[in-house]
Structure formats: C-alpha cells, structure tokens
Amino acid sequence: MDLGEFEADNSVSCRLASAIPAVCKTEDCCLGIDEAGRGPVLGPMVYGICFCPVAKKEALKDLKVADSKTLTEAQREDLFRKLDEAKSFVGWALQILSPNTISTSMLQRSKYNLNALSHDAAIGLVQFALDSGVQLKEVFVDTVGPAEKYQEKLSQRFPGVEVTVRPKADSLFPIVSAASICAKVARDHSVKDWNFPEDLGEVDADYGSGYPNDPKTKAWLLKELDPVFGYPQFVRFSWSTTQTLLDSKAVTVHWDDDEEDGEKAAARQNNTSMLSYFKTGSKTSAQQGNTHQTHRFFTERRLQSLATL
Amino acid sequence: MTTKKKRTPHSQNDRWVVVAADSAVETPKKDDGDPTFIRLRNPSTDAASLYLLGSGDVQLYEVKAFNEDFHSWFIGQTVQRDGRLLYVTPMDPLYLLLPYLIKAGEEGKFQPVDQVVMDEDFPACTRLLSCTRSQASLHHVAEEKEVGSQKFQRYSQERTMEWLKKKAERTVKTLRKSNISVGEGVKSTTYVRVKQESETQEEDYLRYAHGLISEYISEELSKALLKHLQLPELSSPKEVEPPSKKRRLTDKPLEAGEDYTKFNSSDFSRKPPKKMSAAQKTLAKVDKTGMKSMSAFFSPKGKAEKK
Numbered sequence: 001m002d003l004g005e006f007e008a009d010n011s012v013s014c015r016l017a018s019a020i021p022a023v024c025k026t027e028d029c030c031l032g033i034d035e036a037g038r039g040p041v042l043g044p045m046v047y048g049i050c051f052c053p054v055a056k057k058e059a060l061k062d063l064k065v066a067d068s069k070t071l072t073e074a075q076r077e078d079l080f081r082k083l084d085e086a087k088s089f090v091g092w093a094l095q096i097l098s099p100n101t102i103s104t105s106m107l108q109r110s111k112y113n114l115n116a117l118s119h120d121a122a123i124g125l126v127q128f129a130l131d132s133g134v135q136l137k138e139v140f141v142d143t144v145g146p147a148e149k150y151q152e153k154l155s156q157r158f159p160g161v162e163v164t165v166r167p168k169a170d171s172l173f174p175i176v177s178a179a180s181i182c183a184k185v186a187r188d189h190s191v192k193d194w195n196f197p198e199d200l201g202e203v204d205a206d207y208g209s210g211y212p213n214d215p216k217t218k219a220w221l222l223k224e225l226d227p228v229f230g231y232p233q234f235v236r237f238s239w240s241t242t243q244t245l246l247d248s249k250a251v252t253v254h255w256d257d258d259e260e261d262g263e264k265a266a267a268r269q270n271n272t273s274m275l276s277y278f279k280t281g282s283k284t285s286a287q288q289g290n291t292h293q294t295h296r297f298f299t300e301r302r303l304q305s306l307a308t309l
Numbered sequence: 310m311t312t313k314k315k316r317t318p319h320s321q322n323d324r325w326v327v328v329a330a331d332s333a334v335e336t337p338k339k340d341d342g343d344p345t346f347i348r349l350r351n352p353s354t355d356a357a358s359l360y361l362l363g364s365g366d367v368q369l370y371e372v373k374a375f376n377e378d379f380h381s382w383f384i385g386q387t388v389q390r391d392g393r394l395l396y397v398t399p400m401d402p403l404y405l406l407l408p409y410l411i412k413a414g415e416e417g418k419f420q421p422v423d424q425v426v427m428d429e430d431f432p433a434c435t436r437l438l439s440c441t442r443s444q445a446s447l448h449h450v451a452e453e454k455e456v457g458s459q460k461f462q463r464y465s466q467e468r469t470m471e472w473l474k475k476k477a478e479r480t481v482k483t484l485r486k487s488n489i490s491v492g493e494g495v496k497s498t499t500y501v502r503v504k505q506e507s508e509t510q511e512e513d514y515l516r517y518a519h520g521l522i523s524e525y526i527s528e529e530l531s532k533a534l535l536k537h538l539q540l541p542e543l544s545s546p547k548e549v550e551p552p553s554k555k556r557r558l559t560d561k562p563l564e565a566g567e568d569y570t571k572f573n574s575s576d577f578s579r580k581p582p583k584k585m586s587a588a589q590k591t592l593a594k595v596d597k598t599g600m601k602s603m604s605a606f607f608s609p610k611g612k613a614e615k616k
Contacts, residue, residue: 113596146601153599228388240591256379292354292528295520297489303373303396306359309325309346 003096003189010044010195011100011233015125016186017093018084020132024091027053030138031129032175033122036183038114038144041239042210042217043191045102047095047121048183050175051134056089060174065181067171073188080185083178092182093128095121096190099236106238109257118144123157130158138162140176142169198232212241227251324389326382329397333363333370346372347433352408353524357431360405361397366439371400402440403450404525407469409434410451411527414464419454422447422462469530470537473522477538480518481511491517516540 006014031051038045052060063082071079083090097117105112122141130136139158143150143165151165166172170180191210196203204223208216221241224231227250235242298304333344344363351358361370373396380392406426413425422444428434437443447453449472451462484491491513515538523531535542 111594111596115599116596119599145599149599149601254379295524297517297521298373298524302375302377304376305351305354306372306374306395307348307357309359 003186006044006096006098006190007195009197010098010190011197012098013101013121014096014098015093015128016096017128017132018087018091020134021052021087021089021091023053023056023089024051025133025135027055027135028137029135030054030057030140030175031126031134031136032169032173032177032179033125033139033141034170034176034180034183035118035121035142035144036180036187037191037210038118039212040210040217041212041221041236041241042099042207042234043194044099044187045097045118045121046183046187046190047097047118047125048092048179048181048186049094049122049125049129050083050090050092050178050182051129051136052090052175054137057174059086059089060178063174063178065174065177067168067177067180069170069180071181076181076185076188079178079181083181090178091129091134092179093125094182094186095125096186097121098233100233103233103235103237115145119150119153123154126154126158126161136161139164140169140173141165142176142180143167194234196232196234200232203232212239221245222249225249324384325391325393325395326384326389327395327397329361330370330399332368332399333361333397335364342366347436349405349431349434349437350408350428352404352526353528355527360400362436362440366436367441369400369402369405369437369440369442370397372397401446402437402443403446403472405434405437406443406447407450407530408527410447410462410464411530414451417463419452419461419463421459425462466533470534473526473530473534474537476522477515477518477534480521481514484514484517489517512540 003016005016029051030053031049033047033049035048036046037043063079063086065079065083083092102114102117105117106114122144126136126139136158139154139161141150141154141163147165147167151163154163154165155161164173169176171177194205204220206216207220208214210217212218218241221231221235222245224235225245230237230246230250231242237243237246294304335344342364344361346359346361348357349360350356359372361372362368363370375394375396377392382389382392406422409426409428410422413420423435423438426434426438447462448468450464450469452465452468454461454463519531519535519538519540522534526534
C-alpha cells in the first residue's frame with residue numbers, strides 16, 4: 001500500500017483510493033464501511049470502504065476475507081494484496097484522519113466529537129463512491145454509537161441506497177471485512193514508520209500498539225513529554241490519557257475558553273448583583289468619584305499605565 | 310520603530326517586549342547616560358506611573374502596556390508567560406510639571422522652576438527640567454519674568470486653558486485623520502460600517518479629545534477645561550428620576566400577580582456554581598449531538614415507537 005500522499009503531510013486528513021473497476025459503474029454494487037484506530041492515543045484513525053458488484057459477493061467470500069481483528073498482521077497484508085489483485089471487480093477508498101485532525105477537532109471551541117467525526121468520514125467516503133460513478137445499492141456499516149440513529153442518518157443522507165448498520169458487521173458481511181482489512185493495513189503502515197514533522201532529533205520508535213493501556217505506549221508518553229509543547233502531532237491531545245499527563249507533568253496553559261476556576265470564578269462571584277444597578281442612591285456615584293475612570297480610548301485598546309516593570 | 314528586550318536581574322520578570330520610538334533607544338552620545346525608566350507622579354491619578362527618559366534626559370516618554378488575559382510570547386527559543394506589549398511613546402513633559410506649578414502658584418509669587426519642581430516621593434522629577442521642551446514651553450502655562458540671567462515663573466490658569474484648548478483641537482484633528490470612532494454608544498472597531506459616520510459631530514470629537522487629555526491632567530483641570538471648551542456637562546442617566554407611575558384605572562385594591570419579594574433582599578447574589586469533579590467537567594463539555602439521552606432507555610416502548 002502506498003501511503004506516500006499521507007506521509008507527505010501527516011498533519012491533515014487524506015484520501016487514498018484504488019482505481020474504480022469498470023463493472024462497478026454499470027452493475028449494482030454493495031459497499032462496506034469500517035474503521036481502524038479508534039481507540040489508540042497514538043497515530044491516525046483510518047476509515048475504509050470497499051465495494052464490489054452485488055453479483056460478485058461470493059467471489060469475495062472465496063478470498064476468505066474475515067474480520068481484521070481475528071487475523072495476524074501477515075495475514076492482513078496477504079489479504080490486502082489479494083484484494084488489490086482483484087481490482088477487476090473490487091474497489092476501495094480510505095480516509096486517513098491524522099491524529100492532529102482528531103486533536104484539533106475535538107479540542108476546538110465548538111467541540112466536534114469523535115462520533116461526529118467518524119460519521120462524517122464515512123459519509124464522505126460513500127459520497128466519494130457515488131461521485132465516482134459506483135452504482136451503489138447496498139451499504140453495510142459497523143456501528144458507531146446507537147445503530148438505529150446512525151442507520152437513520154445514513155439512509156436520509158443517501159436516499160435510494162439500502163443502509164444496514166449492524167454491530168459486528170465486520171464479521172457478518174465479507175464486504176465490511178474487506179473494508180476493515182484496508183483500513184487496518186493503512187493504519188499499521190502509517191504508525192510503523194511515522195514521519196515526525198517536528199524537529200525532534202532521534203525519537204524513540206518503540207511506542208508499542210498506541211493503545212492507552214499498553215505499557216510501552218505509557219512509558220513512551222512519559223518519556224517524550226515536553227513541558228511547553230506537550231507532544232508531537234503523532235499523539236492525540238484530546239485523549240484523557242494525554243490530558244492527565246499534561247495536567248500533571250507539563251506547564252499549565254490557560255485558554256480563554258477554559259472553564260473558570262479559582263481566581264476568575266471568585267472574581268465573578270464578587271460581581272455586583274444586577275439589582276444594584278436599579279438602586280437609586282449615593283453608593284454608586286461615590287464609588288465613581290473615588291476611582292479614576294480610564295478613558296475608553298485606552299480601555300478599548302487594553303492599554304494600561306504601569307506603576308512598575 | 311524597533312523592538313527591544315530589556316533585562317534586569319532582580320525583577321520577577323527579566324524581559325519585556327517593547328515597542329519604542331527609535332529616538333527613545335538611541336545609543337547615548339558621549340556620557341549622556343542610558344535611557345532610563347523612572348517612576349513619576351501621574352498628574353491624573355496622583356499615583357506612581359512609569360515613564361522613560363531618553364538618553365541625556367532630553368525627551369520624555371510615557372510607558373503603556375497592552376495587557377489582555379490569556380496571552381504569552383514566544384521569543385526566539387523561549388516562552389514568556391507575560392504576554393504584555395509595552396509601548397514607549399513621546400510625551401510632553403509639561404503635563405508632569407503642571408501639578409508642581411499649580412501648587413506653587415497658590416502662593417501667587419514668581420519663583421524659579423527648579424525651586425518648584427520638587428517631590429519627596431518622586432525625587433527623579435527634577436530630571437524633567439532638563440528635557441528640551443520643558444524650559445521652552447513653560448510660558449504656555451505660566452507668566453514669566455526675567456531678572457538678570459534668571460527666569461521666574463507664576464502659574465496662569467488662563468494660559469493653561471488656552472494651551473489645553475490647543476491640545477484638544479490638535480487631538481480632534483488627529484482623531485479625524487486616524488478614523489477613530491468617537492460617537493456615543495458601543496461600537497466595535499472590527500465592525501465595518503457601510504454608511505460613513507457623517508452624523509458624528511464636532512462636539513463628539515471635542516468631547517472625546519477632552520477625555521483623552523483628561524488622562525494627563527488633574528480632575529479639577531479637566532472640569533475647568535470642559536467649561537473652557539464650552540462643552541455642556543453630561544447629565545448622568547442615574548440622576549434622572551424614574552418616570553412617575555401610571556395612574557390607577559380602578560379603585561379596587563391592587564394585588565401583585567406574582568410574588569417577587571424573595572428576590573428583593575439586598576444580599577441577593579449569584580450562587581457559586583456547584584463543585585464538579587474533573588470527570589464531570591469533561592463530561593459536560595462533550596458534544597452530545599447524535600447520542601441517546603439516558604431517559605430514552607426508560608421511557609415506555611409504545612411512546613418511543615410513535616415518535
């Protein structure tokens with residue numbers, strides 16, 4: 001599998017696809033969707049689709065594709081090669097969501113959660129297949145979140161396509177298994193030789209599986225922590241594993257959309273209540289008399305006089 | 310303009326990001342001495358403020374800091390927690406000399422300035438007199454007499470008012486040129502108006518200029534200047550009496566529809582938010598779109614199906 005396009009800039013989301021088999025443009029097709037790398041704190045999450053004519057479903061079974069989790073890495077590689085060889089009737093496409101994309105989506109001001117991110121990646125890939133002229137009739141998806149809701153969402157988005165969302169779809173439908181193999185192989189390749197775009201010198205490449213409970217991954221995270229920057233883009237900052245480590249070991253950073261704690265909240269609580277503005281009386285005018293009010297030219301521009309440096 | 314980083318070892322912060330006029334940081338000629346930060350009495354607040362004297366004490370600069378929450382600097386290969394940006398801008402030393410002249414002027418005598426400009430709290434104030442503009446501009450605010458080679462001054466309110474008026478007029482010109490919004494009401498500087506503000510009147514500009522100059526003079530002078538500029542004092546809306554109540558239309562005794570008295574106590578204040586655990590906080594932040602609510606699992610089946 002050639003991941004060159006993603007490796008050229010692994011900070012963004014990237015789409016890779018096989019050529020579209022000619023039969024897929026004329027015959028009714030089925031399509032499977034699956035993902036790899038949802039849980040790890042390291043590396044990208046990969047969404048994969050695989051499609052073939054409905055009539056060729058049996059041929060796919062003959063390839064003995066099975067749920068990627070039950071296979072060894074070598075078996076997966078082998079199966080992917082077979083899928084690629086069957087390019088006369090099998091097509092695939094991948095959406096690689098870089099760890100940086102995941103971090104920035106989940107941590108931005110208006111939170112974009114992992115479920116939404118996943119759904120949108122899946123929808124994008126199905127749309128890609130449609131745009132490429134694939135005659136889609138059936139779509140099979142392994143579920144993310146509640147199955148009914150997801151099915152409803154996809155059916156509405158793609159009228160005329162029969163959508164089946166099922167937990168464990170990757171072991172029930174060969175086309176989903178095939179998609180899961182494509183996704184898993186791409187994920188493995190990208191993690192194995194991660195190009196660190198940061199200027200870090202020699203980075204220890206022994207980071208294990210990337211799952212938060214892997215002792216190797218834990219040790220790596222502890223070792224590679226930078227007090228100011230935290231981690232390279234390879235790490236998902238939005239994972240609680242990362243955030244716990246940053247909270248305890250790195251320098252504290254305040255953002256203006258942090259929930260207010262400590263000093264700020266206290267200041268807020270000392271605020272004059274709304275009612276005081278309706279009171280007529282000497283209190284407010286006396287307060288104004290004492291304190292010098294800086295002209296709005298300066299307050300609007302956040303300019304202050306200084307007493308000391 | 311140049312950016313310069315300064316260091317002092319004994320401060321909490323040993324580095325600042327400064328924007329200063331080239332003249333403020335010029336290397337001193339001969340033994341004139343380095344440019345120095347000094348603390349002087351702020352004529353408007355009467356408290357200490359920071360100023361800078363250029364090399365040889367020739368020019369005075371005021372120091373202002375842009376300071377907003379949640380800012381830090383990356384400087385070269387380091388991080389600076391203090392995200393302030395200091396501005397060092399030229400200032401007329403006469404503003405700082407004025408309070409001393411006014412105080413001496415109460416005696417009504419002509420006196421040499423160097424006897425007048427003295428301050429126990431801010432001994433550095435005498436250095437203001439070596440600024441080029443100081444001696445030459447004293448006549449703007451004081452009457453002068455020359456006896457032999459010595460000059461004597463006496464504060465003049467009239468001259469000061471004329472001087473400040475000129476300052477205000479010059480400020481108005483600059484305000485117009487720099488397109489600064491001076492009208493009433495809240496306006497955003499980033500909001501682009503389609504219609505030009507032709508309604509902005511001369512008075513708005515003048516009042517704004519007066520406000521700016523008031524940052525550099527005492528409150529009394531500010532009030533006097535307002536009169537001199539013939540700007541009517543703004544009546545604060547707080548002092549306006551509430552509109553009289555409407556006459557009752559019926560003779561029947563009136564009763565309140567709802568009881569608001571429980572909110573009427575003066576100690577009404579915002580209740581502190583309940584403490585949440587770290588896990589609860591993260592949970593609260595989660596984007597819940599597309600997720601089933603907990604209660605959905607407990608509601609009767611028939612109802613859910615109908616929907």
